[in-house]
Amino acid sequence: MMKKAISFALCLLMAGTVLTACSNPDEFSDSENLSLKYTRSDKTDDTFNYADGADTAPSSYDTYSAKITDFELRLFRNRHKSGSYVFCPANAVLNLETVANGASGDTQEEITNALCSGVTLENMNQCASYFASRIQSVASSDKSPESSQSSENDTEKNGAKNFVKLSNSVISNDNADIMTGFLQTTKDYYDTDVLRFDYASDDALKKLDKKYADFTNSGSVFKNLDAKQSVISLSAADICDRWLNPYAQTDLEKGKFKSADGEKEVTYMTSNETYMKSNKATAVMKYFSQTPLKMMIVMPNEGVSLDDYATDFTSLEYTTLLDSVDVTKTAKAKIPEFSVDGSKSAEDVTQIVEKSGINSSFTADRSSYKNLSRSDDIAFSAMYDIAPSLSINAGGIGGMQSNGDKAELEKRIQKLADTDVTVEFNRPFMFVILDNESDIPLYMGTYTG
Known part of the structure; x- marks a missing residue:
């Protein structure tokens, strides 16, 4: 009996060792990347995901497009500075739309009205899903339901790279209780990763560096994070393509x-x-x-x-x-x-967003996020963006x-x-x-x- 018990214990130990060896310490675990446990719905009449087969825009798409364009131009005017620069206002919008699903009461109303007044939250989600999935999926030949909205399986046509990559994350500090409904919505419509880790953890920041390495040239996304912040968003983008009418x-x-x-x-x-x-x-x-x-x-x-x-x-x-x-x-x-060089680390764009009409949503005592977490202490603290690089030449458009x-x-x-x-x-x-x-x-x- 004792030998059997020892053998069983050794087997458990070996199994644990194998599992530990198989997990990658440089990547977020299931308990850190909460989105890993969720799968995007394949009902395209609801998600309007282009990669899954949706080929018709949702109702109110024209209204949505006009309203979102107007907000993005506000972002541009408030973002403008002398000199050469490039930024991706569409990513800021996608992150605000994602967070709107976690907001409640006046906070949700402020965000949705600033972005696209007159369009319901559900319709906004559908329009955002169609827009983001379409611009990322068209250049990719992998249109299977399993393919990521972010088009990680970029194809090379005629030896050329063609892709649009949008990477967005909502990051919660430490052990906040994130609502399952919010996690499923972000997966269905935005393919946004919801991360949860201790902002003071150097190991977690290194994992974030690896996750965004393609957008920072393997630089550091953050030198450190403010431990007083509750929830933040992070975005990055990249483009590569040739001209429709080539140069000689x-x-x-x-x-x-x-x-x-x-x-x-x-x-x-x-x-x-x-x-x-x-x-x-x-x-x-x-x-x-x-x-x-x-x-x-x-x-x-x-x-x-x-x-x-x-x-x-x-x-x-x-x-x-x-x-x-x-x-x-x-x-x-x-x-x-x-060419315009992007940033190799995250920049705080919160003030630009606030100037564009989102006034109280970043203030803890004036905002409500009951659809994001049951915790009374949860708040949307800041938005960060990794400004893209851009090169325009006879070969086409490129970034990283x-x-x-x-x-x-x-x-x-x-x-x-x-x-x-x-x-x-x-x-x-x-x-x-x-x-x-x-x-x-x-x-x-x-x-x-």
Whole structure:
């Protein structure tokens, strides 16, 4: 009997050793990443997840798109600073929508009204799911229900990388009791990871570094976290694609760009592009090959500074440019190759969001999150973002990855069309990378040289 007991104990010990060896100490466990235990619903008439087969937008999508675009432009105006930068307002919106499902009472009403007044919470979730899953899934060939909304299985078509990656997390400090309904909703509509760990834990921060390594070039997301904070959000994004209409080597030429620090030499890319204009600016639209995105490049008129234009860039100006498109008319566009470095760590964007209409939701004694946790101490403390990197060149668009900077063609088979208008982007401009169906901005930024 004693031998059997000893043998049984040894077997249990060995099993425990094997299980410990199989778990990865550098990754979050089930008790830390609470979303791992949940599976996204495959009912596309409810989730409207494009990767799962939904191909029709939810009701109120047009209203949702207009409202969300207006909020993102507010974020841009409040985010704007002199110099070159890029940020992803769509991620801020997705995180606010996620947190709205954990909010209650006046707090939930404040968030939903600021984002898309007149659209129900359920419809907002469906529209957000459709938008985010579509822009990430179109470039991927893996459309199975098991595939992640974040398109981790990016495909390479014709040897080129094509993807949009959005990574969002809601992070709770230590042992807060997170509601199961909130966890299921975030999985169904947002594919947001809900993490729970001690903010003072160095090991947990190292795991977070590994989780976001593709967006930080393996840097540190946080040097430390404020232990007084309760719940925070974290977002990151990356894009890689080629141009729908590729450049030839003969389309490239050196020229001068009037930067804030004087003239500098740049490489200009010449092509025929969709032409747009308003009373304040001239713009062109370029399209990407595999991702369902397009890029609007906007240059204020002579005498209008980029700072003045950007801080007054409203929905009216945005729609004026979009509505000015004449499909029968193109411009010869001379666009400089350029790049903007992102942040290698998380930046606090809470004040930008507060200035954009979310006033009391970050104040513990003025907010309520009863749909997030049973704890009375729970509060949404801050929003953090890892600003993306961006490179625009003859090879296409890239961020942390790229398809290289070489034109696809040695020489143009069909010459560029003669046009009445030539637009040379030879002074500071702004840009918007937007969804080609809803016109919701994904990235926004400025380039000053």
